[in-house]
Each structure stands twice: as structure tokens, then as C-alpha cells.
Amino acid sequence: MKTALVLGGSGLVGGYLIELLCNDVRYQMVKSVGRAALSVKHAKLEHHVIDMQQLDDHAALFADVDDVFVAIGTTRAKTPNKADYSAIDLDIPVTAG
Numbered sequence: 001m002k003t004a005l006v007l008g009g010s011g012l013v014g015g016y017l018i019e020l021l022c023n024d025v026r027y028q029m030v031k032s033v034g035r036a037a038l039s040v041k042h043a044k045l046e047h048h049v050i051d052m053q054q055l056d057d058h059a060a061l062f063a064d065v066d067d068v069f070v071a072i073g074t075t076r077a078k079t080p081n082k083a084d085y086s087a088i089d090l091d092i093p094v095t096a097g
Contacts, residue, residue: 001028005065007055007096008072009047010034017071018045031061053087055095068096 004021008014009032021030022042032038032047050058052072062068070093079085 002026002066003029003031003064004067004069005031005033005062006069006071007033007052007092008070010036010038010049011071011073013073014069014071015040017069018042021069031065033058033061052092055092062096070096 004027006014006017006021009018011034014032014034015038018030018032018038018040021027022044027044029046030042030044032045033050033052034047035049035052037049038045038047048058048061072088072092074085074088076085079088
């Protein structure tokens with residue numbers, strides 16, 4: 001059985017992904033990290049509220065993980081500053097990788 005890690009689990013896409021993974025028999029555990037608490041509860045789910053800009057400080061969450069899913073992102077309308085936009089849509093996924 002496998003363990004999945006979802007980055008951005010508290011967002012819209014991440015929420016749907018967590019639901020799919022928790023109901024997938026191939027996964028025994030689903031770890032989620034996000035900027036906010038989750039309303040969903042599941043026996044397989046372990047959620048961590050973290051500052052995604054400090055992902056390096058949470059490297060232990062990646063231990064014993066088989067698959068990593070990136071569901072973090074923003075829009076130019078919500079984050080017009082190019083540096084902030086790049087930090088979210090590029091830097092976080094690259095750091096996770």
C-alpha cells in the first residue's frame with residue numbers, strides 16, 4: 001500500500017484530490033499540507049497546516065511518501081506581484097520536487 005502527499009490540500013482542487021485519494025484502495029495514508037485547516041475528516045488523512053513558503057522546514061513530511069501531488073497555485077488577479085506569483089506557482093513545486 002502507498003502513501004500520498006498533497007500540497008495545497010486546503011484549496012479547491014486539493015480538496016477534491018484528497019477525497020479521491022482517501023477513497024482509493026491503493027493508498028493506506030494520505031498526508032496533506034496546506035495553509036488552512038480542513039473540514040473533511042477521514043481515517044487515512046493526516047493534515048498539517050504550514051507556511052508553504054517555509055516548505056524546507058517540513059522536509060520530514062516527505063519521508064516514506066510514495067507519490068506527491070501538487071495542487072497549489074494562484075491567479076494573476078489574486079497575486080499581481082510577479083515575484084509573489086512565481087514564489088507560489090514555481091518555487092513551491094520546485095522545492096517539493
